[in-house]
Amino acid sequence: MLLYDCSTAPSPRRVRIFMAEKSIDIPVKQVDLRNKEQLSDEYRAINPQCDVPFLVLDDGTGIGEVEAVCRYLEDAFPETPLMGTTAKEKGFISMWNHRIEMGGLMAIAEVLRNSSPAFKDRALPGPDNRTQIPELAERGRQRIVDFFQTLDTQLEKTPYIAGEKYSFADITAQVTVDFAAWIKVVIQDSQTHLKKWHDEISARPSAK
Ligand SMILES: N[C@@H](CCC(=O)N[C@@H](CS)C(=O)NCC(=O)O)C(=O)O
Numbered sequence: 001m002l003l004y005d006c007s008t009a010p011s012p013r014r015v016r017i018f019m020a021e022k023s024i025d026i027p028v029k030q031v032d033l034r035n036k037e038q039l040s041d042e043y044r045a046i047n048p049q050c051d052v053p054f055l056v057l058d059d060g061t062g063i064g065e066v067e068a069v070c071r072y073l074e075d076a077f078p079e080t081p082l083m084g085t086t087a088k089e090k091g092f093i094s095m096w097n098h099r100i101e102m103g104g105l106m107a108i109a110e111v112l113r114n115s116s117p118a119f120k121d122r123a124l125p126g127p128d129n130r131t132q133i134p135e136l137a138e139r140g141r142q143r144i145v146d147f148f149q150t151l152d153t154q155l156e157k158t159p160y161i162a163g164e165k166y167s168f169a170d171i172t173a174q175v176t177v178d179f180a181a182w183i184k185v186v187i188q189d190s191q192t193h194l195k196k197w198h199d200e201i202s203a204r205p206s207a208k
Helices: 010-021 041-046 066-076 087-115 134-157 168-183 192-202
Strands: 002-005 028-030 054-056 062-064
Touching (some): 010 168, 087 134, 087 168, 168 192
């Protein structure tokens, strides 16, 4: 197996945390996003979606998309389940993970990719260039500010995002909160539940 990664990017960080929590050790190859290696002919031939993470199995099968990569790893390495063991847990974790991807990660990406000169004509990841839309950056900022409050409200009810146990949903939320700092959105003093959870999650060895 080989995982294509970029040590500075938030999406593959989710997979790295997931692997650390499950003590999975597989070979990793860095893709230099800063210098657009993801768009090179060589990488395109490996992953036509031109993004990371991307997992290539021993039989040559390629799996992209964080959720799909983690789904594969969860089944291939069942010890320390992070995606739930009962139908209820699995559904709840999956629901929260999807909400955090849409309301959190996508909102931050909307801001960064539609405002930073570094992403000029690269407003969306993928093989095709896309023009920036400044209004999306504005909307994204409001969305992520609101979403921090959603997380705080949820964490008032349960110690972890999807209940009593640490899960994949916490990993996605952790990466979201840390990624938001890139656009200077931080936990508010009033968001005490989110702050307590984030302090605890950040102290886990996998956070490194
Ligand atoms: N849908 C993908 C998104 C992954 C993604 O956005 N990866 C970024 C790094 S965080 C990337 O590869 N960007 C390449 C680019 O900007 O061209 C997933 O969830 O795996």
